Amino acid sequence: MASAPTPPTNPYRLLGGRIPYVEGPLKVTGRAEYTDDIQRPGLLVGRLLRSPWPHARLRSIDVAAARALPGVYAVLTGDRYPIPFGVLPITHDETAIAVDASRYIGDIIAAVAARDEPTAEAALALIRVDAEPLAEHADPRMGTSKVTDPIHAKGLAGTNIQKEVVQHFGDVDAAFARARFTARVRGTFAGVTHAFTEPMATIAEATPDGRLTVWSATQVPHYLHRTLSEVLGIPMHRIRVIKPEVGGGFGGKSDPLPHEIVCAALAIETGRPVKILFDREEVFYTNHGRHPTQNEVRVAADAEGNLLAYDIEALIDGGAWSSFGTVTTYYNGVLAMGPYRVPNFRYKGRRVYTTKPPSGAMRAHGGTNIRYSIEVALDRIAEESGIDPFDLRERNALAPNSTTVNRFEITSTSFLECLSAVRKASDWDRKFRQLPYGRGIGLGCGFYISGSNSPIHFTPKMPQSTVHLKVDMDGGIAVHSMQADIGQGSNTLLAAIVAEVLGVDLERVHVQRVDSDVSPVDLGSYSSRVTFMMGNAARSAAEQLKGELITAAAGLLGTPPEEVMVGHECFETRGPPPASVPFLEVLHRAMEAKGALTASGSYQTRPKGGTFKGAKAGTAPAYSFAAYVAEVSVDVETGEYRVRKVWAGFDCGRPLNRLAVEGQIEGSIHMGLGQVMGESMNYRGSRLFNPSLLEYKIPMPQQMPEVEILLVGKDDPEGPFGAKEAGEGPLIATLPAVGNALYDAVGVRFTDLPITPDKVLRGIDRRVAERRAWKGA
Amino acid sequence: MHLDPFELHRPRSVEEAVRLASELSGQCDYLAGGTDLLPNYKMHLNLRPHLIALEDIPELRGHSFERLGAMERLADLEGDPAFRAAYPGIQDAVGEVATPLVRASGTVGGNLLVETRCFFFNQSFFWRASLGFCLKADGDRCHVVPQKERCYATFSGDLAPSLLVLDADVEVAGPSGRRRLPLSGLYDAAGDGIRRTRLAPGELLVAVHLPPSARGQRAGYKKLRVRPSFDFPELGVAVAGRWDGTRVESLRIAVGGVETYPRRFDALTDPLAGAPLSEEALGRVASEVMRGVRPVHNTFLLPDYRRRVVEVYVRRAVREAREGSAA
Amino acid sequence: MPSRDRLRFRLNGQPVDVFCPDPRILLDLLREDLRLTGTKRGCDLGTCGCCTVLLDGRPALSCLTLARLVESREVTTIEGVTPPQGLSPVQRAFVEHGATQCGFCTPGFVVTATALLRANPHPSREEIERAIAGNLCRCTGYTKIIEAIAAVGGR
Known part of the structure; x- marks a missing residue:
């Protein structure tokens, strides 16, 4: 559904409007080039032998027969490139191919490059692995104490604990002692996965000039670049990483992934270009999705509903690798610190290795599961205290320019405006607890980081984002940056910012494909950092060009530079007499001294946060805020339900491209709805039972609610043109809004996600058996 | 994902197809729309070296009020408003099959003979090899109900229940000629997830025949699944009946998606003829149907839950049929 | 051969x-x-x-x-x-309505929508939802895809 029209106060020509994607025409015609669309001469097929064991010691691997098969060019095992890596520099526990042990069903234990797919598969079948099964560790609870055969030697003291975080601010026990209302919620969350439509794909080619080129479906080309260099032992300047169009990521293409390194290694071994394309089952095993989690939240409030304390525990099932897990462990606690004032806070989080496919970062990473439990707990406090859920949240909202107890700096927030907008639009006051049995309405809120204040890699010190511009006599403006458009529209925003500053039409601006040879470093698409950081870098670069052009224009117009303004495709002066000179003419004058104009803009975050251990986790240059209302109807005989409508109040500061912001919100609601209604990585033990798009239940169009978007943000002081993130925060509030609406509908608290109809029916049954009436039923 | 080598045959007549199948005894599969067989082949499930495509056999095509060709595309039934009016129950079921893209290729015969499904069967070769193969493909044990005799794979077609309640017949061609049998006789109640039909080796489903009594019945189909598209039935309930005022003239209920074959519950519904159907009696029948089915845990939703919904869906389907307008 | x-x-x-x-x-x-x-x-x-x-x-x-x-x-x-020059009405609508994000599912949706609109030039919202229910999109939540198709169909 459309959001409110652009307010008339919008001072910008392009920004703030609805800007169709610049590469849209290529995508709708099938001309956009994804990795698997790229053809190279003599391309070989790379295939991976995957572990059939959840946990096994690899005694020996006999590849002789596979190597001897005609059409096979290379067979690789883990000993060839054993250098450990991982997305976080502090937790390098992955290898390109398993070295000593395989740690989940699907772990890579060998790789082949062959002339075609049947030959590659025949070769895999000829590899003989002598393996000794080790203890399977499926249940993270069992991994918190000493175990036999721990998954990694690096686990905490003989356990499978990968990371433990303990934080305490204020005095939680004292706060609970004086609380008037308390609520406890224990949440259980199945793992969910990104399920982007484009399977992972990588092509690598080593050329006789000593260089390696890697095309890969990645969200973070720069980290891939670093990792290839580290593991393959090749200096970064001899590696060229190219990011073609990427068919969705949502966090799942943000780790440097083993197959990307394997593909490069096969290319080096064979001297031929090699492609690895995953089938859908391999995508599921590669996972890195949202962690299966159990959490327990206790909330304390005083008689007026002022929040006094949170006491949180989380047990996070990490799967076989660390991935982003250290961040995840912090986030599951600290991302509870907004959008409310919480003076006392205690958190104990543990992430435990299990013999399952690794979990990692997925859209609204670390903030989703904990938010569900908190918002349900708040709903309970509201009910117990008789305070309306909206009033409760308004009373506790973080104020603009305030600091949380764990030292997050909140600058701009329009959370109150989000609340009031959805309260009114949803007709809350006439519906809450007043709809008939089986119908319900619920409120859920959230906040999220607008970029992580600290980059993952801090050596060498450099900006988080850099953007280069080049404009030559043709008047086309080439934009280079390693930001990674994975469908969220960052290329379009990049072009629009440059066009806005320079006053030119969008069609003059050409955003170049990410290519590490020519694109300056931007850290890529994760933690909702791109609009904020790339946007500021782009603006800075464009402002520099503008300065040069204005100087030239002043010469042409015969006025002082201060009087020259950017017009539409021209530079002008108010005069008297008013005059204007076309863009190209100004450009050509500016080029007389030095030829093509170039500019480089960058953005770096300012230091933030406390000095205690883990203080940087969750710090951000700005935060987005959300308040969502969902309305549901439940079939009380079968437990089937529909989310009829979602009112999405969102503060992303100034929305720079409304079309893209709406798309992010609608897509986030859809993805959040999936986690509520049916998506789950179904494990029995360590075995994934549904590695397919048939049995992994992404919602269908008929399940999508009507969505009313209310963008109420005010300009953020640091965001480019006042903008903050809109890519991940919009997901979080969806889940508790639906959960709380289900409670309003049938009087049952659902805290085991996904909330499938069988669980709903069981909840209703229990309530009936206990003879606890709800809304007259 | 490539397919392993096989030889494709394209017979032009039913007789030629059946003769080929007989010559290739046991080494072939018939290929109808391909939407069930080809995913299974891609997963290396029970591959045969020969495929007999039924694409070019005119006799298998077309539909009328009396006859549905086995190769008639589901989308062609769906797109026929006159057929919809005559057979609302069939139409309900057809419209619920998989997705529009699957229905564009999928056929009547293919849906009636759709391979039974199970979490342990509908998996890749890698997946199945890593656990140990099952009875239904390459192995000797069942992982659902651990034993070595019986396969519990679930019948997952939507069309069968809706045709069962209309007393449809099927026409079958084999090496020794043609025969007609009631659709209910096509499925083997004494079989299991592997031996699921009474078709002899090489026999080919030619057509479904609808008796004159099938027309104008009040009928409907209710399907339980997680998503309104893509998903196979976790339960399918078909109902058809005639009423004279409030008095039941005839009523049939069939259930699919919960056991290895779809079946009718005539023993429960036959006694209802001749009298109005009270809510109590309907409730009793619905409970009896529920008690009569034995789903196992080999699909997405839990078996206890699927049984619970049997009761609700039977009640609702009968009520809606009764209240719906006769065609 | x-x-x-x-x-x-x-x-x-x-x-x-x-x-x-x-x-x-x-x-x-x-x-x-x-x-x-x-x-x-x-x-x-x-x-x-x-x-x-x-x-x-x-x-x-x-x-x-x-x-x-x-x-x-x-x-x-x-x-x-795709016409030799420019875009088809369906393609244009997909671009203008933001019905493509990552774009990977888009060709399939465009083909499905093209066929739908040839068979049924003015589909209702329900008819659109049913027609696209075999195409999966992970980015858009389908909202803008449905809007784009509806816009071409004049509803």
Whole structure:
């Protein structure tokens, strides 16, 4: 559904409007080039032998027969490139191919490059692995104490604990002692996965000039670049990483992934270009999705509903690798610190290795599961205290320019405006607890980081984002940056910012494909950092060009530079007499001294946060805020339900491209709805039972609610043109809004996600058996 | 994902197809729309070296009020408003099959003979090899109900229940000629997830025949699944009946998606003829149907839950049929 | 080429004559042999709709179609529904309404929508939802896809 029209106060020509994607025409015609669309001469097929064991010691691997098969060019095992890596520099526990042990069903234990797919598969079948099964560790609870055969030697003291975080601010026990209302919620969350439509794909080619080129479906080309260099032992300047169009990521293409390194290694071994394309089952095993989690939240409030304390525990099932897990462990606690004032806070989080496919970062990473439990707990406090859920949240909202107890700096927030907008639009006051049995309405809120204040890699010190511009006599403006458009529209925003500053039409601006040879470093698409950081870098670069052009224009117009303004495709002066000179003419004058104009803009975050251990986790240059209302109807005989409508109040500061912001919100609601209604990585033990798009239940169009978007943000002081993130925060509030609406509908608290109809029916049954009436039923 | 080598045959007549199948005894599969067989082949499930495509056999095509060709595309039934009016129950079921893209290729015969499904069967070769193969493909044990005799794979077609309640017949061609049998006789109640039909080796489903009594019945189909598209039935309930005022003239209920074959519950519904159907009696029948089915845990939703919904869906389907307008 | 392995059909309005062994899947033939890469491979099992093409004008899953069975038939891919210059009305609407994000599912949706609008030029919202329910999109929540198709259909 459309959001409110652009307010008339919008001072910008392009920004703030609805800007169709610049590469849209290529995508709708099938001309956009994804990795698997790229053809190279003599391309070989790379295939991976995957572990059939959840946990096994690899005694020996006999590849002789596979190597001897005609059409096979290379067979690789883990000993060839054993250098450990991982997305976080502090937790390098992955290898390109398993070295000593395989740690989940699907772990890579060998790789082949062959002339075609049947030959590659025949070769895999000829590899003989002598393996000794080790203890399977499926249940993270069992991994918190000493175990036999721990998954990694690096686990905490003989356990499978990968990371433990303990934080305490204020005095939680004292706060609970004086609380008037308390609520406890224990949440259980199945793992969910990104399920982007484009399977992972990588092509690598080593050329006789000593260089390696890697095309890969990645969200973070720069980290891939670093990792290839580290593991393959090749200096970064001899590696060229190219990011073609990427068919969705949502966090799942943000780790440097083993197959990307394997593909490069096969290319080096064979001297031929090699492609690895995953089938859908391999995508599921590669996972890195949202962690299966159990959490327990206790909330304390005083008689007026002022929040006094949170006491949180989380047990996070990490799967076989660390991935982003250290961040995840912090986030599951600290991302509870907004959008409310919480003076006392205690958190104990543990992430435990299990013999399952690794979990990692997925859209609204670390903030989703904990938010569900908190918002349900708040709903309970509201009910117990008789305070309306909206009033409760308004009373506790973080104020603009305030600091949380764990030292997050909140600058701009329009959370109150989000609340009031959805309260009114949803007709809350006439519906809450007043709809008939089986119908319900619920409120859920959230906040999220607008970029992580600290980059993952801090050596060498450099900006988080850099953007280069080049404009030559043709008047086309080439934009280079390693930001990674994975469908969220960052290329379009990049072009629009440059066009806005320079006053030119969008069609003059050409955003170049990410290519590490020519694109300056931007850290890529994760933690909702791109609009904020790339946007500021782009603006800075464009402002520099503008300065040069204005100087030239002043010469042409015969006025002082201060009087020259950017017009539409021209530079002008108010005069008297008013005059204007076309863009190209100004450009050509500016080029007389030095030829093509170039500019480089960058953005770096300012230091933030406390000095205690883990203080940087969750710090951000700005935060987005959300308040969502969902309305549901439940079939009380079968437990089937529909989310009829979602009112999405969102503060992303100034929305720079409304079309893209709406798309992010609608897509986030859809993805959040999936986690509520049916998506789950179904494990029995360590075995994934549904590695397919048939049995992994992404919602269908008929399940999508009507969505009313209310963008109420005010300009953020640091965001480019006042903008903050809109890519991940919009997901979080969806889940508790639906959960709380289900409670309003049938009087049952659902805290085991996904909330499938069988669980709903069981909840209703229990309530009936206990003879606890709800809304007259 | 490539397919392993096989030889494709394209017979032009039913007789030629059946003769080929007989010559290739046991080494072939018939290929109808391909939407069930080809995913299974891609997963290396029970591959045969020969495929007999039924694409070019005119006799298998077309539909009328009396006859549905086995190769008639589901989308062609769906797109026929006159057929919809005559057979609302069939139409309900057809419209619920998989997705529009699957229905564009999928056929009547293919849906009636759709391979039974199970979490342990509908998996890749890698997946199945890593656990140990099952009875239904390459192995000797069942992982659902651990034993070595019986396969519990679930019948997952939507069309069968809706045709069962209309007393449809099927026409079958084999090496020794043609025969007609009631659709209910096509499925083997004494079989299991592997031996699921009474078709002899090489026999080919030619057509479904609808008796004159099938027309104008009040009928409907209710399907339980997680998503309104893509998903196979976790339960399918078909109902058809005639009423004279409030008095039941005839009523049939069939259930699919919960056991290895779809079946009718005539023993429960036959006694209802001749009298109005009270809510109590309907409730009793619905409970009896529920008690009569034995789903196992080999699909997405839990078996206890699927049984619970049997009761609700039977009640609702009968009520809606009764209240719906006769065609 | 031995006639046994020879396949002739019409592709995007032109006759083609290619080598095609029996087990070849149409999607593989299009992408790998004929290098028409607009048709996408999302799951290979009929569970995403990214590979949708038109077969004699009707949508079909090219990943579940044996290439040999398109003998003498007309296959239209995303390349074939694209005019030589510019965009088709469906394509234009997808761009303008923000119905494409990552774009990977988009060719399949455009093909499905093109067929829907040919058969039913003014579909209702429900008819659109039903028609696209075999194409999976992970980015948009379908909202803008439905809006785009509805806009072309004038509703």
